Amino acid sequence: MAQGTLTVLTGPSGVGKGTLVKLLRERHPNLYLSVSATTRSPREGEIDGQDYFFVSRDRFAAMVEAGDLLEWAEFAGNCYGTPRQTIVERLDRGEHVLLEIELEGARQVKNTFPEALRVFVLPPSLDELERRLRSRGQDAEAAIERRLSRAREEVAAAAEFDRQIVNDDLEAALSKLETLMFPISVLPEPASVD
Ligand code: 5GP
Numbered sequence: 343m344a345q346g347t348l349t350v351l352t353g354p355s356g357v358g359k360g361t362l363v364k365l366l367r368e369r370h371p372n373l374y375l376s377v378s379a380t381t382r383s384p385r386e387g388e389i390d391g392q393d394y395f396f397v398s399r400d401r402f403a404a405m406v407e408a409g410d411l412l413e414w415a416e417f418a419g420n421c422y423g424t425p426r427q428t429i430v431e432r433l434d435r436g437e438h439v440l441l442e443i444e445l446e447g448a449r450q451v452k453n454t455f456p457e458a459l460r461v462f463v464l465p466p467s468l469d470e471l472e473r474r475l476r477s478r479g480q481d482a483e484a485a486i487e488r489r490l491s492r493a494r495e496e497v498a499a500a501a502e503f504d505r506q507i508v509n510d511d512l513e514a515a516l517s518k519l520e521t522l523m524f525p526i527s528v529l530p531e532p533a534s535v536d
Contacts, residue, residue, distance in 0.1 A: 346433040348455050349523050350441045352448040353463030354493030355418075356475035358509045362463065363442050365516050370524070373438045376429055379405060382420035385480060395425070412454060415446035418488040422447070438523070445496045448503070461522060462503035466510040468494065 353359050367373055379395040381402050390396050397405070402421045405411055412430075414423030424441055432439050441451065451458050465471035471493055475486050500506050505522055509515040 343434075343436045346435065346437040346439055347523070348429070348433060348439050348441070348451075348458040350443060350448050350451050350458050350460040351463065351519075352443060352445055352460065352496070352503065353509075354465065354471055354496045355489045356471050356478065356493070357463045357465045358474070358512065358515070359442055359463055361512060362509065362516055362519060363440065365512075366440070366519065366523075369520070370438070373440055374432050376424050376439060376441045378422050378424055378443070379411070380420055380422045382422070413443065413447040413450035415444055415450075417444050417446075418485060418492060440523075444492075445499055459505070459522060460503045461505045461507060461519065462500040463515070464497060464500055464506055464508045465493075466508060468497065 351359055351363065363375060367375060377391065377393070377395060379397050379402060381397060381399050382394070384390065384393070384396050388394065388396075399421070402414075402423065405423065405425075406414060410426055411423035412426040414421060416422075422444065424443065424447065429439055429441075441447075443451075448460055452460065465474070468490075472490055475481070475489060475493075481489065507515050507518050
């Protein structure tokens with residue numbers, strides 16, 4: 343069986359990755375979105391095992407120690423990582439797998455899975471990103487400041503990625519992403535000319 347495909351989606355928080363991923367999954371139900379482990383506390387409405395595996399710092403450290411994570415990084419004071427085994431199994435089964443992770447993790451994936459497609463989602467501008475982060479009202483001021491400073495660093499690294507998509511129009515960004523992830527690989531046979 344053919345090996346599956348691995349896509350890594352990265353971009354500053356507030357850029358709209360979550361919405362893009364949600365729409366992608368609605369349109370491509372077979373796409374597997376990796377569920378990360380994190381030491382962050384659940385936000386309102388987040389479900390353990392579905393949005394993240396919410397774990398203690400000790401448990402996270404044990405996972406790192408055991409080599410259970412394909413990549414991991416610290417982000418805005420919390421640790422985040424991708425469980426390795428599920429990803430490897432899904433890829434072996436020929437599935438399409440999507441990771442939605444930050445910059446440091448995406449850099450690690452380049453080393454462990456060089457064949458992965460790494461896509462960076464850019465905001466129309468940093469001002470617009472700040473506006474979006476504040477308007478979603480999810481985080482305290484200090485957390486917003488940390489996320490903004492990290493966003494500047496991440497945007498500066500966008501060129502390291504295989505592809506960049508500017509999320510100024512959601513539908514346009516989604517369709518670019520779909521074209522990258524699901525290229526038309528089998529063209530119809532040309533009509534025979536006798
Ligand atoms: P949030 O706290 O907003 O859910 O996520 C914060 C950041 O962590 C986002 O940029 C998200 O993409 C990233 N992230 C989520 N899961 C992982 C992971 O498994 N590994 C890495 N490296 N980053 C992750």
